Amino acid sequence: MVTIAPSILSADFLNLERDIKMMENAGIKLFHMDIMDGNFVPNISYGPMILSQIRKISNVDMDAHLMIVEPNRYFNIYKEIGVKYLTIHSEASTHIERDLQIIRKLGMKSGIALNPATPEENIKYVLEAADMVLVMSVNPGFGGQEFIPSALKKIERVKSIIVNMGLGTKIEVDGGIGKENLKSLIDAGADIIVSGSSLLKGNFKENLEAFHEVINE
Ligand code: DX5
Ligand code: ZN
Numbered sequence: 001m002v003t004i005a006p007s008i009l010s011a012d013f014l015n016l017e018r019d020i021k022m023m024e025n026a027g028i029k030l031f032h033m034d035i036m037d038g039n040f041v042p043n044i045s046y047g048p049m050i051l052s053q054i055r056k057i058s059n060v061d062m063d064a065h066l067m068i069v070e071p072n073r074y075f076n077i078y079k080e081i082g083v084k085y086l087t088i089h090s091e092a093s094t095h096i097e098r099d100l101q102i103i104r105k106l107g108m109k110s111g112i113a114l115n116p117a118t119p120e121e122n123i124k125y126v127l128e129a130a131d132m133v134l135v136m137s138v139n140p141g142f143g144g145q146e147f148i149p150s151a152l153k154k155i156e157r158v159k160s161i162i163v164n165m166g167l168g169t170k171i172e173v174d175g176g177i178g179k180e181n182l183k184s185l186i187d188a189g190a191d192i193i194v195s196g197s198s199l200l201k202g203n204f205k206e207n208l209e210a211f212h213e214v215i216n217e
Contacts, residue, residue, distance in 0.1 A: 005032040007196030037068035041141035087111025100129035138175030143196040147176030159189030
């Protein structure tokens with residue numbers, strides 16, 4: 001079963017409640033939240049305060065993608081908000097195995113994210129501590145960027161590492177995804193598809209239906 005997780009970064013922040021309700025009413029089961037610190041990535045987005053506000057109006061599961069340095073400073077706050085997935089970058093954490101285990105101990109699902117330049121081998125020795133691998137298909141920092149084709153091969157390789165180790169780790173892919181490349185990503189092994197601009201630009205319901213048509217092909 002493939003999950004579509006819209007990226008809240010592409011929502012209308014002046015009408016955030018309206019957009020959250022619109023996605024919820026369309027049957028969305030997971031919101032992808034991009035948290036950027038202006039240090040790990042060149043952009044600053046939003047943080048825990050926005051997630052808490054959303055939590056007040058919606059019970060949809062949250063998938064927090066931390067694009068921040070020393071992410072473990074913030075684990076407790078996301079646990080308190082009640083996010084389901086907490087994903088940290090392999091490039092941002094010195095002791096990532098420990099960090100992934102802490103996320104789990106706090107009762108969240110742990111995710112390890114790989115930048116486009118980071119080889120899939122980076123997950124090998126820590127994979128047992130991860131519930132999800134996030135393959136970035138753009139350089140993190142901004143919505144609306146072009147898909148980097150090498151991500152496809154990386155997903156296939158991550159999938160084979162997971163299968164060879166006999167694990168059930170989920171694969172998420174994030175960045176530059178639309179109905180044109182959706183199918184190839186699912187065929188490569190992606191379980192969770194993150195999409196911002198392709199879903200939220202124009203008519204969300206129609207865009208989502210187009211995604212579902214591709215998935216059900
Ligand atoms: C990029 C973020 C993505 C982004 C996806 O740093 O991690 O989640 O919002 O947006 P689109 O689908 O527009 O590439
Ligand atoms: Zn993201």
